[in-house]
Amino acid sequence: MLTERAAALDAADPLAHIRDRFLLPDGVVYLDGNSLGALPAAVPAVVEDAVHRQWGTDLIRSWNGNGWWEAPLRTGDTLGRLIGAAPGQTVVGDSTSVQLFNTLLAAARMRPGARLLLTDPDHFPTDQYIADSVGRLLGLDVRRVPAREAAAVLAAEAGNVAVAAYAPVDYRTGELYDMAALTAAAHAAGALMHWDLCHAAGSLPVELDAIEADFAVGCGYKYLSGGPGAPAFAYVARRHQAGFDHPLTGWHGHTEPFAMSGTYAPGDGISRARISTPPLLSMLALEAALTAFDGVEMTAVRAKNLSLTGFFQDCADTLLDGLGFTMATPRDPERRGSQVALRHAEAYPLVAALTARGVIGDMRAPDLLRFGFNALYVTHADVLHAVQELHAVVTGGAHLAPAFQQRPTVT
Amino acid sequence: MLTERAAALDAADPLAHIRDRFLLPDGVVYLDGNSLGALPAAVPAVVEDAVHRQWGTDLIRSWNGNGWWEAPLRTGDTLGRLIGAAPGQTVVGDSTSVQLFNTLLAAARMRPGARLLLTDPDHFPTDQYIADSVGRLLGLDVRRVPAREAAAVLAAEAGNVAVAAYAPVDYRTGELYDMAALTAAAHAAGALMHWDLCHAAGSLPVELDAIEADFAVGCGYKYLSGGPGAPAFAYVARRHQAGFDHPLTGWHGHTEPFAMSGTYAPGDGISRARISTPPLLSMLALEAALTAFDGVEMTAVRAKNLSLTGFFQDCADTLLDGLGFTMATPRDPERRGSQVALRHAEAYPLVAALTARGVIGDMRAPDLLRFGFNALYVTHADVLHAVQELHAVVTGGAHLAPAFQQRPTVT
Incomplete structure (x- = not known):
């Protein structure tokens, strides 16, 4: 059901073609563009x-x-x-x-x-x-x-x-x-x-x-x-x-x-x-x-970002219920920027384990998992995949591996 | 005589091989490394x-x-x-x-x-x-x-x-x-x-x-x-x-x-x-x-810079005598950095005409022609060529062309 909804939202996305203006690495869902944006194809x-x-x-x-x-x-x-x-x-x-x-x-x-x-x-x-x-x-x-x-x-x-x-x-x-x-x-x-x-x-x-x-x-x-x-x-x-x-x-x-x-x-x-x-x-x-x-109106960017963040919240409601997360970001679109933050006691190892699986967000101490959504290159399919992977990590315990417990200099 | 001296100085230069660490454009003598250094080969x-x-x-x-x-x-x-x-x-x-x-x-x-x-x-x-x-x-x-x-x-x-x-x-x-x-x-x-x-x-x-x-x-x-x-x-x-x-x-x-x-x-x-x-x-x-x-001692850089600036002053004494220039840079090596500045009433058009001939220095208002010498990539042959070109410009009047009289935004 979420899969069909993601596909429908992406199919109707008027900014879908803008994703081609970025060079995104294979096998990565990048939800940290609120910290460092992806590489635009025009840059090199x-x-x-x-x-x-x-x-x-x-x-x-x-x-x-x-x-x-x-x-x-x-x-x-x-x-x-x-x-x-x-x-x-x-x-x-x-x-x-x-x-x-x-x-x-x-x-x-x-x-x-x-x-x-x-x-x-x-x-x-x-x-x-x-x-x-x-x-x-x-x-x-x-x-x-x-x-x-x-x-x-x-x-x-x-x-x-x-x-x-x-x-x-x-x-x-x-x-x-x-x-x-x-x-x-x-x-x-x-x-x-x-x-x-x-x-x-x-x-x-x-x-x-x-x-x-x-x-x-x-x-x-x-x-x-x-x-x-x-x-x-x-x-x-x-x-x-x-x-x-x-x-x-x-x-x-x-x-x-x-x-x-x-x-x-x-x-x-x-x-x-x-x-x-x-x-x-x-x-x-x-x-x-x-x-x-170029040619992109910020109203269109805003509409898509709200769609992405709202969809993330919906996916989290469905897939992360009862797994120790609380929603730190307002659900009211009027009060929501272009990121979603979840609180969880294991925020750091969860983000580290997620990164190892190719889903990149970040965390802010002590307990916030942050996911940023750039309308120019993130899809609804990315959103669903990210929440599914987070579900898989937290239920499978991948984040409990010692490699993900040690916080490095910069996160 | 100056040609032989330049060749002898370059032949004895212990830093001569360092020039290969830079990508210098063909047909250019670059004496503005005191404003923007040349491109090192390791950078791209x-x-x-x-x-x-x-x-x-x-x-x-x-x-x-x-x-x-x-x-x-x-x-x-x-x-x-x-x-x-x-x-x-x-x-x-x-x-x-x-x-x-x-x-x-x-x-x-x-x-x-x-x-x-x-x-x-x-x-x-x-x-x-x-x-x-x-x-x-x-x-x-x-x-x-x-x-x-x-x-x-x-x-x-x-x-x-x-x-x-x-x-x-x-x-x-x-x-x-x-x-x-x-x-x-x-x-x-x-x-x-x-x-x-x-x-x-x-x-x-x-x-x-x-x-x-x-x-x-x-x-x-x-x-x-x-x-x-x-x-x-x-x-x-x-x-x-x-x-x-x-x-x-x-x-x-x-x-x-x-x-x-x-x-x-x-x-x-x-x-x-x-x-x-x-x-x-x-x-x-x-x-x-x-x-x-790497592997270059600053004492060697200093020795070569003094040789380059001193040779420039000698070339200027010989080739620019009586052409309206005065030496703004001390001749005492103890009191000389790694550039030579000449005063001339036509400083801007002279530098512009020189640039058009592939010898790049710069000027500072109102009357200074500045030439900077980076020991890592400038040769004594470059120095002699630069002074010869300046002699050719000022005696031939190339700088009097209208194209060289209009000072652009940045010089």
Whole structure:
């Protein structure tokens, strides 16, 4: 019955043909694209050209001749379409941590009277650490308020909050929050809204311009499939660009970078959010990867992701009942991102045993099994297979083998 | 006569065979390795493997299985050998600007009583901008003092200077400063010494440990030939690691990164200087590039670079006399890095015309022609050819063509 349902859903999938834009290994069901996206088919040739022709042959001339100088803003605009950002507001480069620091500190400087910085106690660790770092440098108190309580705290602290820094999707449970509502609540309280889109960009129809978000950052290697450690992006709403006063004043953000002036004078528009020389092999891989989204509407991606995650939940209800799992991800589609997390006391060995059988998810301590679904290359048949394999592991006890009990450095 | 001398010098060159470790384009004399190093022959296969097998096939499993997690410290130790840093003090990742900000701010925090930050008015622009940014965040005054006057100012301001931030090589003129003497002067004044090694790493026998430098940063894409925008590196002397209190507190620097704690607790040793996920394609390219230095002593690199730069100066004396050039680079080998800069009123069109003839250098506004010499792949015959071509251009007037008069975005 589940087999027929998977087949029917896949047969009716309007994005089914997009899977051919990825090079997926044989014998693997890949449900960890929320950590590292799969390899887009367009990437290898672009990277080879970047190495051999652009670097090896054209050498320094590539800055002009092969458009290296324009890459951060060019790729930013391409990526901007996927997050609802009109051109000229998105720059690509550096890591998410660095972009987060740079934009969060600049945002806080725009509210000099306010003394509070709000962030989520369930936010990804770096986001919390960087908020603390910015708070310490600027003398702001950092208060950790869960996303669902943030609107009330903003109302109570109206005028006191400089920035509210949140993520639309909880990186562990996949719970989805209402970006428009929280942005409006921040603005009503006189605060600026800062979004971390790591788990949203490429998986949801984020609408930064429409909801009047102020700042956003995100990474290039999850649902955007830009490759390991792909550069991050930063969004600075056009209305804030002239006042964008950031700490990472590298020469690429200067208004006349090649004048080699000893005094920083920020460039116009989003160009001032450039920092310095980006890692071009990784940058050009990301740019090539984004072509996998050509002609794909984010509403279609969202519809399929909801279908995949909903189907996973249904399969789990049927196949994993009574086996020690609980569902950590909301069942309400309105409150669900593009991943499903299950809690189980044996989370690590279960994920390890599953990986050995070719079904790749990941885990987050202490007890979460995470499965991410990228609509561009995951099928409903993959979903069913993954849950069937998990059922087989947990009922057969494969995870009890010593090889799966020892947690390595990175999981 | 110059031809014979070039041939004799090349015939006696103990590093001549290292040139085979690079893929140099036909018909090009490349004297811009101080801006973007040439492509090492070891790189393409490593990048192809990183894309196809590590990313495409092994996917997320590469963090453990292919050593991605260890790459920043592993590559740091390899690079450390070239800058006189014993293992466990160098980390690779992010850009020079970012590493500069992170280490300079951390250094300044170690001298809470001091109110001054010294840097060079001739320092690369980013270094000056970042010093200003750090000064503003911590309430320090930034004073620009030329390298040759820094020791005297340090002595006069003993106790008041938190950090002295300098480069051993002037990025425009190639002038070399005495790292040991300035480091000692900083320490005598109670200050910490911060070095930017962008134009030194891979071209000089830098001895960070021996001179007791405190902090250093540098880029991977100049003399280290790590590729366009290759990750930078940061050196934190072992004695400062326990007190290294940096602003870019990404999760990779946490003592237990996978515990996903909401509070930052820095890791042991150099691991705390990790920031976050590095751009792995660019990182692995850099790691492969560093194998070009296998078995090569930096003293031999230095000897050859001095021979190349000295021969360039001799050729220029003979061939460019009376043609409007002046020598901007010291003739004293003790005061010369691995580049030669000539001043000429027509610097931009001359460099453009030279490039069109296959001799690639670069220029820095307003009037500097820069030629960088990487001992691993430049020959004395290249040097002579470059000066002969420059003579031909300037005497023949090729640079007066309209095509060479319009300066593009990036030069």
